[in-house]
Amino acid sequence: MSTLDRHDPATGAARPPLACDDAAAVAAAYQRARAAQPAWAARPFAERHAILSRFRDLLAAEADALGAVQSAETGKPIKQARGEVGATPGRVGWFLDRAEALLSTEVRADAPGMVEKTTWEPLGVLANISAWNYPWFVGTNVYVPALLAGNAVLYKPSEFAADTGAAMGDLLHRAGVPADVFQVIQGGGATGAALLDQPIDGVYFTGSHATGVRIAQAAAAKLIPVQLELGGKDPAYAAEDVDPAATAAGLADGAFYNAGQSCCAVERIYVHADIYDAFVAAFVAEVKGFTRGAPSDPDTYLGPLTRQPQLAVLQAQVEDAVAKGARVLTGGAAIDGPGWYFAPTVLVDVDHSMAVMREESFGPIIGIQKVADDAEAIRLMNDTEYGLTAAVYTRDQARAEAILGALDTGSAYWNCCDRVSPRLEWTGRGHSGVGSTLGDVGIRAFTRPRGWHLRSPA
Numbered sequence: 001m002s003t004l005d006r007h008d009p010a011t012g013a014a015r016p017p018l019a020c021d022d023a024a025a026v027a028a029a030y031q032r033a034r035a036a037q038p039a040w041a042a043r044p045f046a047e048r049h050a051i052l053s054r055f056r057d058l059l060a061a062e063a064d065a066l067g068a069v070q071s072a073e074t075g076k077p078i079k080q081a082r083g084e085v086g087a088t089p090g091r092v093g094w095f096l097d098r099a100e101a102l103l104s105t106e107v108r109a110d111a112p113g114m115v116e117k118t119t120w121e122p123l124g125v126l127a128n129i130s131a132w133n134y135p136w137f138v139g140t141n142v143y144v145p146a147l148l149a150g151n152a153v154l155y156k157p158s159e160f161a162a163d164t165g166a167a168m169g170d171l172l173h174r175a176g177v178p179a180d181v182f183q184v185i186q187g188g189g190a191t192g193a194a195l196l197d198q199p200i201d202g203v204y205f206t207g208s209h210a211t212g213v214r215i216a217q218a219a220a221a222k223l224i225p226v227q228l229e230l231g232g233k234d235p236a237y238a239a240e241d242v243d244p245a246a247t248a249a250g251l252a253d254g255a256f257y258n259a260g261q262s263c264c265a266v267e268r269i270y271v272h273a274d275i276y277d278a279f280v281a282a283f284v285a286e287v288k289g290f291t292r293g294a295p296s297d298p299d300t301y302l303g304p305l306t307r308q309p310q311l312a313v314l315q316a317q318v319e320d321a322v323a324k325g326a327r328v329l330t331g332g333a334a335i336d337g338p339g340w341y342f343a344p345t346v347l348v349d350v351d352h353s354m355a356v357m358r359e360e361s362f363g364p365i366i367g368i369q370k371v372a373d374d375a376e377a378i379r380l381m382n383d384t385e386y387g388l389t390a391a392v393y394t395r396d397q398a399r400a401e402a403i404l405g406a407l408d409t410g411s412a413y414w415n416c417c418d419r420v421s422p423r424l425e426w427t428g429r430g431h432s433g434v435g436s437t438l439g440d441v442g443i444r445a446f447t448r449p450r451g452w453h454l455r456s457p458a
Helices: 023-042 045-061 063-074 078-103 135-148 159-175 189-196 209-220 244-260 273-288 310-323 374-381 397-405
Strands: 003-007 014-019 106-111 114-122 125-129 152-156 182-184 202-206 226-229 234-238 266-272 327-330 345-348 365-371 389-393 411-414 447-455
Touching: 003 159, 023 114, 023 125, 023 152, 023 182, 023 189, 045 063, 045 078, 045 135, 045 159, 063 078, 063 135, 063 159, 078 135, 125 135, 125 189, 135 152, 135 159, 135 202, 152 159, 152 189, 159 182, 189 209, 202 209, 209 226, 234 244, 234 374, 244 266, 244 273, 244 365, 244 389, 266 273, 266 374, 273 327, 273 345, 273 365, 310 327, 310 345, 310 365, 365 374, 374 397, 389 397, 397 411
Parallel strands: 125 152, 125 202, 152 182, 202 226, 234 266, 234 389, 266 365, 345 365, 389 411
Antiparallel strands: 003 014, 106 114, 114 447, 327 345
């Protein structure tokens, strides 16, 4: 069995290596899941619901300890990690509240001699290749509705959140999910490739665009459902009628929370010329006030990056922007010392010739560009290959909806940003992915419909 080296993002110190499942172990896990899935699907829905309800309750009871596990391995500040874990039971509760109605048989027509109905049936054995930045959110978005629908799940957490993935399996098994119905597959890219080699019935992935393309190509020959939640280059626009300071505070949090390591983090900002100077001054002051420190410190707002290679990506974006005329108002480089910290960075005099305004940053860096009017804002916000979210700040709702309606994104924000609700479908366009999690669509995404035509004998 091979291993992967692991390190503490806050110090760079070595952590215990991760033992990786090889191809034989993955194939054996698949066979166990295939054998176990029919009995799980045959259980009454009420039994599966009760088991997932126990999982929710266990998660709520152990949220603080589980947040500490996540913080230690990813570097996410402890307050933010516990915030994510603490909010997850509520999201799971929404699936529990909605699933029965959406998975129940629907009678479409009931006329003398003929009944037409639809049943929503599990896909079978699913591969869920998940992410490290919000592992509880993105994981439960998939495996909770999948299990409720009667599927078996082979869950591969990110190698950067392997301990959290193991904790998920432990909680689900303690709640009553059979060990073979939910299995945690540990490893890196080679393990993920071995999982895709199995005759699975669907694959659900959260991660980068490049990896998503490879997964889609691997799944294409199988003709199975593929859901890809990929990256973003999410824009925000501040119109001239807003309070510059209040808007700057909200967008700074949207850009730098979790050190900007979110697919829906604000990654580029456009500001109307009439408030540009005041907005930039307030934004820089807000960023300079963020507390950087050890992830274990409850006062820390900005922790390290989870992945060391991202430091070079951010540095290259800064250098590219400066070479093309941008100015750095704060930050601009990795911080000397232990750990993988990058100084929160604000760039102005930016334009779309610069990588920082076009390529995903996934770190604590933002470019702010002045615009003359709504039309210019729309043109620039649409100038991207991504299409996850966009935000508009203005006092006028109709104006905001008109701007947002002209943008090609899966989610639209008015006077808010970097927000996900279990009640609304979460979907990307373009390089941000295909398919949906969350919302009603995100429950039925783990089923296939069967149409029944039932004629009574004459």
